[in-house]
Amino acid sequence: MASPQDFQTFVFFDVETTGLPYDKPCVAELCFFAVNRCSLQNSPQDFLQTPQPPRIVDKLTFCIDPQKPFTAIAEEITGLSNHDLEENCKPKFNTAVVEVLRGFLDRQTGPICLVAHNGFPYDFPLLRTELQRVGADLPPDTGCLDTLPVFRKLDKAADVDKAAKVSYKLGEIYRRFYGQEPTRAHSAEGDVLTLLLVFLAKAPELMEQAAKEARKWGDIQPMYVPEPEERKWPNLPKDLP
Ligand code: DCM
Ligand code: MG
Helix, strand or coil: CCCCCCCCEEEEEEEEECCCHHHCCCEEEEEEEEEEHHHHHCCCCCCCCCCCCCCCCEEEEEECECCCCCCHHHHHHHCCCHHHHHHCCCCECCHHHHHHHHHHHHCCCCCEEEEECCHHHHHHHHHHHHHHHCCCCCCCCCEEEEHHHHHHHHHHHHCHHHHHHCCCCHHHHHHHHHCCCCCCCCCHHHHHHHHHHHHHHCHHHHHHHHHHHCEEHHHCCCCCCCCCCCCCCCCCCCCCC
16 A cells, blocks of 8 residues: 555554444544654663653543443443443533544654555444444545454464464463553454554564555445444534534
8 A cells, every 4th residue: 555664653552442344333442642653663662671661752532422322341341331421411422523633644754654454344443334324424534554464464474383383362362472461352442452562572573464455444344334324413513412
């Protein structure tokens, strides 16, 4: 898609939601950590110590009223609930989220590559659905990298047998690299930190793979098209919440 030097900022991203794709989930938490490529190239990890993220990171986290019931498992693993989000007066996914997200991305040096683990089947399509629901979108040439198949590909290149048996869940990759438990799994911010730290463990290879494997945002298909009756804000003018 681009040459390895092209992506200047990598925006690590995770969503927590009400369920799995067949539940037609809605987003309940979003987190983005934006890191310039120079900090990814210059943050060597000591694998005997607790891994450290780069010092210079822009961060954005939202809690969102999904306006859809959590499945029991989603509620259990995320620690989020409809009751708690309502009690904390968190608004729905609205144009305010879009404006802040656009501002956050606009201030990063481009080209930008969004990075999510299992992002191609889950995080990217679902974010596109939520944006579509409010009549919004991201720039179509924004890069999107799914680290799950890239980690598998890197292992296959090194050792085919091993790659067939190994789990590529984010937490398992973290445990393999660092010999520790990741912190705050299934919170959007915890998962983004874990993703950034596993990326750092293989940053040169992953940045090279980003140039080959990243897709364009405009080619990501929404997870589902909101049904007309599910549209929460039909034909909403852009300047209303
Ligand atoms: N999820 C789910 N059931 C699972 C795993 C995940 O419903 N067994 C949903 C809820 C999570 C979302 O996927 O908020 C994102 O998963 P993760 O926390 O791994 O990023
Ligand atoms: Mg998560």
